Amino acid sequence: MRSTGNTSRGTTRTTPLLAVAAALATLLGLLALASPTARAQSPGAAATGLHISNGRLLEGNGNDFVMRGVNHAHTWYPGETQSLADIKALGANTVRVVLSDGHRWTRNSPEDVAAVVGDCKANRLICVLEVHDTTGYGEEAAAGTLDHAADYWISLKGVLAGEEDYVIVNIGNEPWGNTNPQGWTDPTIAAVKKLRAAGFQHTIMVDAPNWGQDWQGVMRANAQSVYAADPTGNLIFSIHMYSVFDTAQEITDYLNAFVAAELPLVIGEFGGPADQWGDPDEDTMLATAEQLDLGYLAWSWSGNTDPILDLAIGFDPARLSSWGQRIFHGANGIAQTSREATIFGGTGPDTQAPTAPGSPVVSAVSPTSVTLGWPAATDNVAVTGYDVVRVSGTTETPAASATTTRATVSGLTAETTYTFAVYAKDAAGNRSPRSAAVTVTTGKDTGTPGAGCAVGYRVAHQWPGGFQGEITIRNTGTTAVNGWTLAFTFPNGQTVTNMWGGTPAQNGAAVTVAAASYTAAIPASGSVTLGFTGTRSATNTAPAAFTLNGTSCAVL
Secondary structure, eight states: OOSSSOOOOOOOOOSHHHHHHHHHHHHHHHHHHHSTTOOOOOOSSOOOSSEEETTEEEOTTSOBOOOEEEEEOTTTOTTOTTHHHHHHHTTOSEEEEEEOOSSSSOOOOHHHHHHHHHHHHHTTOEEEEEEOTTTTTTTSTTOOOHHHHHHHHHHTHHHHTTOTTTEEEEOOSSOOOSSSGGGGHHHHHHHHHHHHHTTOOSOEEEEOTTTTTOTTOHHHHHHHHHHHTOTTOOEEEEEEESTTOOSHHHHHHHHHHHHHTTOOEEEEEEOOSOBTTBOOOHHHHHHHHHHHTOEEEESOSSOOSSGGGOSBGGGOTTSBOHHHHHHHHSTTOHHHHOOOOGGGTOSSOOOOOOOOOOOOEEEEEOSSOEEEEOOOOOOSSOEEEEEEEEEETTEEEEEEEESSSEEEEOSOOTTOEEEEEEEEEETTOOBOOOOOOEEEEOOOOOSOOSSOEEEEEEEEEEETTEEEEEEEEEEOSSSOEESOEEEEEOSSOOEEEEEESEEEEEETTEEEEEEOTTTSEEOTTOEEEEEEEEEOOSOOOOOSOEEETTEEOEEO
16 A cells, blocks of 8 residues: 555565565465365355355345445545545446544544445445554554454444445454564454454455565465454455566466455455556456456555555546556456446346447547547446447457547557447446447548647656656647657666556667557647656656657657
8 A cells, every 4th residue: 555644565575585485375375275174154144235155245135246446545635525426437336445543643533434434325336444554563663453443443333333235344454564474363363353242244354464465475374264263254355466466477376366265355455557666467467356256446546645556636537547547447447347236226137238329420530540429328227338349340359448428549550441339338247239330541640740749757766777757748739639659768778668558669768659548549738647667877867858749849
């Protein structure tokens, strides 16, 4: 977790000895989870609200529920009351809300928590409530204990009783650092038992040690014993995936181990942009979560001390960062995979598909992109998005996704004829019949942009031999830019090693960046932001000039 409230996060593989310990812990964890007795059994009593059965999170009516949402830092930004509505409008079905028990930050009162729960319900979101004061206990001197957090939840029992259909209680965020993470198990069991003894019937979520990332395998090795300590069986584990999880193998091994053991698991926090600790493999996280039907909650909506992890810039849903575009509109993202909880829409699943969208109309054409608009589809619940496909005979190829009735398809070839059509979809995954098709020919490549431009460049962080940069491209003209290539030259031998928001190519000091599908369109007076990591020498001077589609831009 990185936020205004806490910018620290534990380091990972710090020595060869720790690496060996981590490997041994991983092996022991796999053996423990693979044991025939290591299965999450359903409780005999009738379930109340959200509950666990055979390793799956179910609603009270027995329907499977897969969390697709984000984290929101409510305790530090209590005035951002529009955020839940904005998160829902982008397709999320769950929000994990940061609270404080008063140990480290200002305590959220019962009245405030009741209002948060009310906002979640009003916006048809499942509400995961978490105490953040426990972050990094044992290593972070200011952190509180799980026992103190449990007492806070008990003080809120009057507010939370009866909300079992809508609320999951996440006892404490990342409740142990990297120092003696084996100490996590007993306090976790004690906190769970304390809440059950107080009468809590809610599904309880527990975070892993190692600042949530469990890189020493303690939660994985002890998950069965912690689960067995809950007399209701309504317990779900939460892994936080940041730079520790930078390879596909690490991610798939961890997630599959819990699924194979029928132990419930959610990715309670994760990041994608690279930082000085490494480069998380968010594509594998999202793809594997979708494959295994596991929930995920991205960090975080807005307000981070390190804004690289802000999904929305300045809490503005119209200004999604490249990270936000990836989470909401990318492959296996929220718009594509989220399904609203049936508690908000009846007792049965939604099986009715939307109507077909109206015939698409071409509104802008460039040498490398086209912009399409179409009349909206209708649905018995709500249309949550549209998929644009390229049609060639009987073959369809995904071309773009949108949550509105407009999309730009980029990466096309100049002076080439294409045929496109549109599908609508709803939160339950139902897809409409295909719209009528439209055929368009891209323009001639003139090498000039359709509007003026300005470029801002900054070094967000740097460390010996490396750095993290940010590039903002602003359209200063009066017409939209649809498809672009940015070019610049590094003055001190820097190289780009990874980029989000665009596709880089480098020849010596010269760099060109082609737009990603979700950054290709820049409206008049609008902007897009790219992020990247790179290598550097002792001097790290910013590029002096930039061109967009061959035309010089002002430097911000």
